[in-house]
Amino acid sequence: MNFFNGLRLALGSFLIVAAGISLAQETAMDPVSDQADVWSTVERQWNAQEKGDRKWVDSLLTDDFSGWGKQSPAPRGKASTKMWNRFSEQVSDMIAHELYPLSINVHGDIAVAHYLYTSAAKDQDGKIETSNGRYTDVLLRTDDGWKFIAWHGGEDD
Numbered sequence: 743m744n745f746f747n748g749l750r751l752a753l754g755s756f757l758i759v760a761a762g763i764s765l766a767q768e769t770a771m772d773p774v775s776d777q778a779d780v781w782s783t784v785e786r787q788w789n790a791q792e793k794g795d796r797k798w799v800d801s802l803l804t805d806d807f808s809g810w811g812k813q814s815p816a817p818r819g820k821a822s823t824k825m826w827n828r829f830s831e832q833v834s835d836m837i838a839h840e841l842y843p844l845s846i847n848v849h850g851d852i853a854v855a856h857y858l859y860t861s862a863a864k865d866q867d868g869k870i871e872t873s874n875g876r877y878t879d880v881l882l883r884t885d886d887g888w889k890f891i892a893w894h895g896g897e898d899d
Contacts, residue, residue, distance in 0.1 A: 776848040780881055783888040784855055785841060791827075792836045799824040804882055804891045812875075812896030834863040837870070851883035873897045 783802065790798035803809075803820045810817040818826065839861040846855045855878070862872045877895030881888045 773848055776853065776883075777846040780846050780848065780853040780855055780888050781843055783881060783890075784843075784857065784879055787890070788839050788841060788859070792839055794831060794835065796824075796828065796831070799827060801886075802889055804884070804889045807889075807891055809890070809893040811894070817892075834865045834871075836861055836863050838862040853881045853883070853888065855879045855881065 787798055787802050790802075799820065803823065805820060807820045807823065808817045809823060814826075839859060842858040842860075844856040844858065846853060856876070857879075858874070858876050860872065860874050862870055864870050875895060875897040877893055879890055880892040882891045
């Protein structure tokens, strides 16, 4: 009788652990949650830029990042993005922005986010310029959360 009770207890424990693992995997791959996490990462990048936080490039871009803004002649890697971002901060400061999400598609560990933006920047003379544009961001799920692996976009003509 003790053998069967022990067997039932072991089998019951196994089923509970297996169900917990299955639920954890479903939660990790929940499309709505993934979309929210991706959008949170996009917003985090823009907010960091507005606050003048230079650390966002290191924390939010993959090492093999390649982004092609409409103002650049060719795609830029992580180091180039960091250098041009530093230069941009010397000539103007973003003072406000608003993002308008259009779509976010998540397929496994890759996400594509399309959105529009409006931003305002103040130059060294105090002149404020507002711009509108669009971006397509490609993000990769990493152990540290979602990170940008590529993007394309910029100010509308």
